[in-house]
Amino acid sequence: MPISIVAGNWKMNTTIVEAAALASSMVGDLEEVNGVEVVICPPFVSLAVVAEVLRGSSVALGAQNMHHEVKGAFTGEVSPSMLATICQFVILGHSERRQFFAESDESVNRKIQAAQRVGLRPIVCVGEQLEEREAGRAEQVVAGQLRAGLEGVARVEGLVVAYEPIWAIGTGMAATPEIADGMMAHVRGVLSSVYGPEQASDVPLLYGGSVKPDNVDEFMELPNVNGALVGGASLDSASFVAIAHSAAEASS
Ligand code: 13P
Secondary structure (H helix, E strand, O other): OOOEEEEEEOOOOOOHHHHHHHHHHHHHHHHOOOOEEEEEEOOHHHHHHHHHHHOOOOOEEEEOOOOOOOOOOOOOOOOHHHHHOOOOEEEEOOHHHHHHOOOOHHHHHHHHHHHHHOOOEEEEEEOOOHHHHHOOOHHHHHHHHHHHHOOOOOOOOOOEEEEOOHHHOOOOOOOOHHHHHHHHHHHHHHHHHHHOHHHHOOOOEEEEOOOOOOOHHHHHOOOOOOEEEEOHHHHOHHHHHHHHHHHHHHOO
């Protein structure tokens, strides 16, 4: 079983000062969480200052996106090598990027490969829309995103997959444990068909979508779930620490 991961995606929230304060308010308590890898993903402009706050701690740093090229004339973009000097993780293909910034599976694919080249661990997000679920196409959509995203990706080393059903993000309506576990088993099956069962079993699978302190246990006890990708609740120090503790207890 892979080591569980609890990652906080702060999305487009916090100024630099607020980010430093939020990270400072949780790093001490997060340090006491054993057996789970904890990751904080603040906005780009706050990565450097949060890296300072986390320095010497067991809490890892992640970015929320990146460009796939190493450098060049790509105004406004941030490259893998820029991130690799301070981050360990990068969230790729989040549904908000797919929805609002026309991120395609092909683009996610280029980014995964670029992340691996510089030693960043990609947290690859997949998930279906409500209409797709209602039409009985959820598994097909997720498998399609995964296969296209991983096209030509030779190794799973460092790879993390987050299943975030779009209808569960920021809605307070988390997936049921049955839906989450069923989809995770499906994701594991797809990974297994591409990389073989042994390699596939090493990939941490995170559930994301309205994870809160009072429902995280339901997900963490599922056989196919190895952690959580947390949005809103990661902006509250006490909530995020509680989620990390629950994940640690469930995986001990
Ligand atoms: P919420 O936890 O706010 O639903 O967000 C989930 C998410 O999108 C994390 O990447």
